[in-house]
Amino acid sequence: MPFNRKAHKFNASINEVEIGTGDKAIKIGGENTFPFYSFDGSLGAGPKIGVEITDLGLDGEPEGVKAYYAGCNTIGEIAKKAAQMPGGDFVVLRLAGGDPNGANKSVEDLVAVAKEVAEAIDTPLVVEGCKNVEKDAELLAKVAGALQGRNIVVMSAKEENYKAIGAAAGLAYGQKVGAESAVDINLAKQLNVVMTQLGVPASSIVMNTGSAAVGYGFDYTISTFDRVRAAALGQDDKMLQMPIITPVASETWVVKESTAAEEDAEEGWGPVEARGISMEVQTATACLVSGSDAVILKHPESVKTISKLIQELV
Amino acid sequence: MALNGIQIFKLTPKKNCKECGCPTCMAFSMKVAQGAKQISECPHMSAEALEQLSEATAPPMKTIKVGTGDNEHTLGGETVLYRHEKTFVNKTVYAANICTCMDDAEIDDRLAQVKVVDYDRINERMYTEMINVNFGKDTTPERYAEVAKKAAAIRPVILSVKDEAAAKAALDAVKDTKPVLNGADASNYEAFCKLASDAGVVLGVSGASIEDLYDTVQKIEKLGNKNLILDVTMDSIKATFEAAVVIRRAALSDGERSFGYPSIVNVNKLTDDREMQQSLAALFTLKYGSIIVVDKMDYAMALPLYGLRQNLFTDPQKPMKVAPGIYPINGADENSVCLTTVDFALTYFLVSGELERSGVPCNLIISDAGGLSVLTSWAAGKLSATSISKYVQENVESKIKNRTLIIPGKVAVLKGDLENKLPGWKIVVAPLEAVQLVKFLKDMKANGEI
Ligand code: B12
Numbered sequence: 024m025p026f027n028r029k030a031h032k033f034n035a036s037i038n039e040v041e042i043g044t045g046d047k048a049i050k051i052g053g054e055n056t057f058p059f060y061s062f063d064g065s066l067g068a069g070p071k072i073g074v075e076i077t078d079l080g081l082d083g084e085p086e087g088v089k090a091y092y093a094g095c096n097t098i099g100e101i102a103k104k105a106a107q108m109p110g111g112d113f114v115v116l117r118l119a120g121g122d123p124n125g126a127n128k129s130v131e132d133l134v135a136v137a138k139e140v141a142e143a144i145d146t147p148l149v150v151e152g153c154k155n156v157e158k159d160a161e162l163l164a165k166v167a168g169a170l171q172g173r174n175i176v177v178m179s180a181k182e183e184n185y186k187a188i189g190a191a192a193g194l195a196y197g198q199k200v201g202a203e204s205a206v207d208i209n210l211a212k213q214l215n216v217v218m219t220q221l222g223v224p225a226s227s228i229v230m231n232t233g234s235a236a237v238g239y240g241f242d243y244t245i246s247t248f249d250r251v252r253a254a255a256l257g258q259d260d261k262m263l264q265m266p267i268i269t270p271v272a273s274e275t276w277v278v279k280e281s282t283a284a285e286e287d288a289e290e291g292w293g294p295v296e297a298r299g300i301s302m303e304v305q306t307a308t309a310c311l312v313s314g315s316d317a318v319i320l321k322h323p324e325s326v327k328t329i330s331k332l333i334q335e336l337v
Numbered sequence: 338m339a340l341n342g343i344q345i346f347k348l349t350p351k352k353n354c355k356e357c358g359c360p361t362c363m364a365f366s367m368k369v370a371q372g373a374k375q376i377s378e379c380p381h382m383s384a385e386a387l388e389q390l391s392e393a394t395a396p397p398m399k400t401i402k403v404g405t406g407d408n409e410h411t412l413g414g415e416t417v418l419y420r421h422e423k424t425f426v427n428k429t430v431y432a433a434n435i436c437t438c439m440d441d442a443e444i445d446d447r448l449a450q451v452k453v454v455d456y457d458r459i460n461e462r463m464y465t466e467m468i469n470v471n472f473g474k475d476t477t478p479e480r481y482a483e484v485a486k487k488a489a490a491i492r493p494v495i496l497s498v499k500d501e502a503a504a505k506a507a508l509d510a511v512k513d514t515k516p517v518l519n520g521a522d523a524s525n526y527e528a529f530c531k532l533a534s535d536a537g538v539v540l541g542v543s544g545a546s547i548e549d550l551y552d553t554v555q556k557i558e559k560l561g562n563k564n565l566i567l568d569v570t571m572d573s574i575k576a577t578f579e580a581a582v583v584i585r586r587a588a589l590s591d592g593e594r595s596f597g598y599p600s601i602v603n604v605n606k607l608t609d610d611r612e613m614q615q616s617l618a619a620l621f622t623l624k625y626g627s628i629i630v631v632d633k634m635d636y637a638m639a640l641p642l643y644g645l646r647q648n649l650f651t652d653p654q655k656p657m658k659v660a661p662g663i664y665p666i667n668g669a670d671e672n673s674v675c676l677t678t679v680d681f682a683l684t685y686f687l688v689s690g691e692l693e694r695s696g697v698p699c700n701l702i703i704s705d706a707g708g709l710s711v712l713t714s715w716a717a718g719k720l721s722a723t724s725i726s727k728y729v730q731e732n733v734e735s736k737i738k739n740r741t742l743i744i745p746g747k748v749a750v751l752k753g754d755l756e757n758k759l760p761g762w763k764i765v766v767a768p769l770e771a772v773q774l775v776k777f778l779k780d781m782k783a784n785g786e787i
């Protein structure tokens with residue numbers, strides 16, 4: 024008997040969300056099948072890659088990242104170069120310097136940074152906060168207003184501050200909102216429910232359902248992706264059909280594998296930069312094949328590899 | 338396909354003799370259908386009925402063993418496609434590749450490299466488990482056998498060869514180490530099936546397409562061989578991904594028995610690019626590779642890959658915990674400085690590893706935090722100034738004289754509260770990541786703070 028192939032089809036799809044403006048605008052999501060299962064259905068817009076830069080400049084960055092941005096002196100110049108990174112689709116500005124326990128930069132300073140970045144590039148822009156929920160509430164609301172008309176994604180709207188961020192970004196200024204939850208399908212859904220109740224259209228929401236570096240609690244990340252996609256496509260759950268954007272660089276470049284200098288590391292580990300790239304490449308791959316519609320990376324080598332992977336699989 | 342209770346009942350002798358421990362044959366059949374009883378518990382079942390039933394109640398995917406002794410690996414036996422449905426049972430194993438097209442020096446180099454990556458992560462040994470021995474064009478059977486033998490002395494091998502004479506020579510040399518003979522396809526399956534059966538080894542089967550592979554597997558099964566591995570490597574990355582998914586899914590959700598075998602993915606044949614190889618190794622770890630072959634495994638590639646595998650194959654029902662207690666490190670005694678963290682096994686492993694590397698004698702205090710990471714347990718209210726201070730007062734103060742407590746940087750906010758709740762203690766906030774501990778402790782020591 025010949026093999027009787029059964030296609031697994033769904034009568035539902037992930038929302039397609041457009042970010043950016045003009046001919047540089049891109050779409051995220053739109054698929055009606057599991058990640059890269061092109062043999063079952065459509066992959067929609069196909070996975071995308073964001074290139075991360077931060078307001079803290081290049082000081083702490085790995086050598087390969089510094090080398091890529093060599094000659095850039097202002098955040099605007101850095102942003103321009105990020106927009107040109109081969110394989111990248113959009114730029115991500117992480118306002119890490121806002122953290123009250125870190126550099127604690129003022130909201131005004133950071134809004135100015137966001138404006139400078141937006142003016143330097145015409146590619147789509149995603150802005151992440153500093154992880155402090157109170158600071159982000161104010162900061163991201165102001166960023167949303169300052170960049171009105173650019174159709175950016177304002178990430179980091181959490182359970183604690185979604186009202187401020189959602190109302191500003193999603194309602195007042197017509198931007199897209201990134202709903203961030205802690206590796207749990209129910210929390211992800213709940214946040215989308217309250218966000219839409221606030222009046223933010225479902226079509227303006229993207230999700231960050233949680234991320235971690237592989238080996239660091241990534242089991243929960245995988246299962247959250249798997250379950251979110253099964254509910255979105257299999258049960259046509261409208262409150263889970265938002266495309267997923269996953270920050271990868273900010274998780275993978277802080278763990279020991281990516282930070283321990285060769286002389287401090289265990290024997291045989293070899294140069295630190297290669298380890299960092301490996302963490303980033305493999306974590307990004309694992310996110311994409313589990314459910315991310317876009318991953319946020321920073322090393323040019325990782326961006327190149329993941330972009331090639333996507334080309335091979337779509 | 339699984340049978341329901343009624344279908345099973347039709348096959349029973351209908352004696353209602355109760356010897357199986359059930360009141361009636363019907364009740365027994367219902368239990369079997371649920372998996373609560375085994376068919377063999379009825380002593381009166383006819384031979385034909387038994388055969389039909391064992392076929393129908395067999396697991397959807399075969400469990401296959403390769404290698405011997407400490408180097409034995411179990412592959413396959415999965416029952417679900419997603420880890421949240423039930424645990425994945427037999428983890429992916431990784432193989433490095435050598436080829437008889439390489440010169441001897443290069444082969445020796447590669448074999449030496451195989452032994453380099455070997456470490457422990459949360460009580461699991463992480464190393465390159467197998468070696469793929471590829472048959473290079475124009476190799477003589479003698480040379481192929483000789484290279485296979487060299488490799489098999491180090492790890493179980495996969496004989497990746499379609500030349501019958503070379504396969505036979507290599508099997509003669511290494512069959513006792515239980516290699517995989519990965520060489521059967523539509524053109525040679527009869528000869529290769531015989532070679533593998535005679536040698537008592539697992540046979541790897543490949544095809545030009547999913548359909549072609551299926552046909553060949555069915556023909557081999559008709560010859561009576563079910564000790565198989567499916568080589569799902571096709572001529573592109575896309576086609577290989579499709580084969581890996583479609584085949585596993587057909588076996589587990591569509592009851593397709595002839596695809597119910599473990600798989601092998603030759604990532605090394607899909608790309609020469611090292612970065613791409615590691616990306617594909619991660620991809621096929623998640624999507625259904627039982628054996629994954631890369632050219633070369635080094636630490637940079639292994640560290641994330643083995644971490645990913647460990648996460649993927651953990652039991653989602655059981656948090657990995659360590660027991661609360663005082664863990665003395667580097668010969669610490671009652672006068673040594675104290676640090677605290679949570680009882681999540683991964684966190685404990687990372688923190689204690691760094692403490693050992695610092696060489697500074699210290700006591701690591703683990704309180705019950707529900708087996709969760711630092712921030713998770715803090716956010717869940719299971720790690721707080723109250724929980725830590727209570728544990729320290731009840732279990733530590735009577736045993737330890739030192740009164741300096743170092744807390745994880747991620748919960749720096751607890752400092753003030755802890756100072757109030759633990760009079761007499763000096764509370765010190767450590768850096769965010771465990772990797773920073775070595776320098777931190779050495780600096781403290783140099784400054785005479787501990
Ligand atoms: C996996 C995970 C879970 C799993 C738990 C798995 C587990 N065993 O812990 C699950 C899904 C259950 C979970 C649940 C929740 N989670 Co959670 N989770 C994560 C995730 C993705 C990874 C955590 C992890 O495993 N880290 C790895 C371990 C090794 O890290 P660690 O323990 O911190 O240890 C490191 C350092 O702290 C340091 N260290 C540790 N001890 C010490 C000691 C000293 C002295 C020093 C120097 C260093 C040191 O060493 C380690 C390596 O450097 C993180 C996000 C992330 N990427 O970190 C969110 C995260 C921790 N979770 C979060 C939240 C909010 C929750 C929930 C409260 C959500 C909710 N509202 O229900 C629940 C709480 C659980 C409950 N109610 O029972 C938040 C916490 C936010 C905050 N800043 O407070 C996070 C940060 C996600 C987010 N961005 O929102 N979570």
Ligand code: SF4
Nearest residue numbers: 353354355357362379
């Ligand atoms: S032992 Fe067999 S025959 Fe007797 S009651 Fe049980 S199922 Fe029926």
